[in-house]
Amino acid sequence: MKTNIGSLIDPAGWLEWSGDFALGTLYYGEYMNTGTGSATSGRVKWSGYHVITSASEAGKFTAGSFLSGDSWIPASGVPYTSGL
Structure with missing residues (x-):
């Protein structure tokens, strides 16, 4: 994406x-x-x-949404983008 x-x-x-x-x-x-x-x-x-x-459909596959990344990626220190 x-x-x-x-x-x-x-x-x-x-x-x-x-x-x-x-x-x-x-x-x-x-x-x-x-x-x-x-x-x-x-x-x-x-x-x-x-x-x-559509952005709303693509948003379902972002790190924040699809991987629930906002709850664990920040602690790893790895830079990422939560949404689009």
Whole structure:
């Protein structure tokens, strides 16, 4: 989310692990990425791959929300961004 992705990233974005393993349960999401590797038009067409377009949806996957990071990351001393 909100990452500069360079040309090192293949346009498909993802590779299958082993046949169709986990394709029915995975969730890969991208939100407001930039850079030459950030175009999502060539990404995989799996049902679990999502281009997230709303800040409220993307916010569910932040360190503060998804990992409850605000309750434990500060004590680690590791710099992080809680939300978007």
